[in-house]
Amino acid sequence: MTEPVIVTHGLSRRFGQLVAVQDVSLEVKSGEIFGVLGPNGAGKSTTIRMLCGILDPSSGDGRVVGLDIRRDAERIKQRIGYMTQRFSLYEDLSVEENLRFYAGIYGVPRRHRRARIEQVLEATGLVDRRRQLAGTLSGGWKQRVALASATIHEPPLLFLDEPTAGVDPVSRREFWDRIHRLAAEGTTVLLTTHYMDEAERCHRLAFIFRGRVLDVGTPDEVVARRNLRGIELEVEDASRGAELLRADGDTDEVAHFGNVLRLVTRGGVDPELVARRVLGEGVLKGSRPARVGVEDAFVSMVRTDAGVGMGAG
């Protein structure tokens, strides 16, 4: 077996009194799309910064592309691509000039540079816009340029920090197609996101909350471990029904979806039984089973963890 692209052991980072990241141990395999999920301020960006070698861990250690994150930070930078949360290319340079700049910065050999830029322009569909100033592009196009720049030196590992924030749904789909193509070609991708539909597109996930990893696994594994079941209910008075269901001990989550209520139960309890018991036959007009996804698992996990935290405090 080859060494995983990312391995960390008990990675922690403190800023004064604040513990931003605590005891994070991860393993990301080659060619994997690995998603890091968590609310704002959970420690996702801090983790990525440590893995990129631009922030020293307070304790713990890690290896990225076979290099130690403390000692070989400079060599790591050469072998990774990084896309920041904000669109951070030079708006007063054209698409092609941006690519030429980053090709130069990453030391793409002169004789390959022209061919490599053409290749990236082609792959991201930017050929027609090569002379356009980056600042005049719309959100989705800017994101393409950012991805093209981050991959100009063909890095084996790509970090994407909330890459689809503020990008329209169609562009997001195209973006994910490209990510999967890159992964198929052997690039390992680690990305952070809040979009749960995107989380399901990852090969594997890590849930991060308050600086700690709550769970790691494939989307299916993570969801299965929560042991949740879901149902969609047609109810006479939806808001009254939701109130009653929320008060029940077996309920994990109740959400409004248009005219229907979506009920998720924990501990593998049959949601239909819960609904009949709580609402009574007369109120419940109809029901159909609902798929439980990453979002349900995530919400459930964060609620449980926050509840434990409050109880302890």
Add this chain to the structure above:
Amino acid sequence: MWRPLVIAWKELLQLRRDRLTLAMMVMIPVIQLLLFGYAVDTDVRHAPTVVYDQDQSTASRDFAQRLQATGFYDLVGQVNGYDEIERAMRQGKARVALVVPPGYGAELVRGRPARLQLVIDGSDPLTVASATNTAAGLALARSSELLVGRLSASGIGNFQPIQLETATWYNPELRTAVYIVAGLVGVILTMTMVMFTSMGIARERERGTLEQLIVSPVRPIELVLGKIVPYIGIGYVQMTLILAIGTFGFGVPIQGSLALLYALAFVFISANLAVGLMFSTVAQTQQQAMQMSFFFLLPNILLSGFMFPFEGMPKPAQFMSNLLPLTHFLRIVRAITLRGSGFEDVRGELVWLACILGVLLVVTSVRFKKKLI
């Protein structure tokens, strides 16, 4: 390609698109040169003067004529009484008044001391100094002239006890423009170099591109080099522009070696770029960077000897003055252009500049490393 060159290429591309900045880089030197070269003149000429002649003699009219002839005083009218002098000064019609008491001419003829009074508006000290000196000189000259005339008339001979002959070297016409324009080279370089470097990094920070550079293999020193190389070039362009306009437009002579001046300017430009970089580690936005640059410019203009002579400053101010790179560069520029000094003559100033640059580089690189990452 070497990374600093890649960054320098990018800076030049951005600069080419930023027409306003580009225009500013050329317009700042030209406009300042015209402003300072034409408008700033600390010599007082044509001070409006009224005459209160109570004597109305040939001698009194003669003295007034001689005052007019110096070029420092413009006789704008006759007045009758001190109240009229006061009114003329309050209205700004006169800055100087010559008062001739009755009997002035008669006293002269009799060979007794004759009195004249010069009343000066002291609200502008520069006027006072020039007006007093010129009039005092004139009175002295006229006195010795009379004395000599009398002595030769009495047969003792035609002689003058002491003759002081002053010779003004290097700027014989004492034109302020010559002195100011030479100094402007330093002032403009200070202004643009500090401002553009501090804003250059702040802009990358503001737009988020600095973060992208930090995760790249670019080392801080490479980034710094790539950022400042284009500005050193711009500094030299500005310097050449000022010297050219100064020489052809204002007749500022260049007595010494231009090559020496350009070589020493490198140390000065570098020192200013280091100041700019230091500001950039503090400033989060371009606006802050700009404000800090202007804040830095003020003591440079006031304390460097650009506007006020170093010799006249109190000790603490002189100490501060010596810490500014501009102070030493001004001496170098003026020495080389106006006096034709060589390397040996300005070596002391170069040592100062080099020490300041050394300290700045150490402080900046320490701060830069900490702040960037």
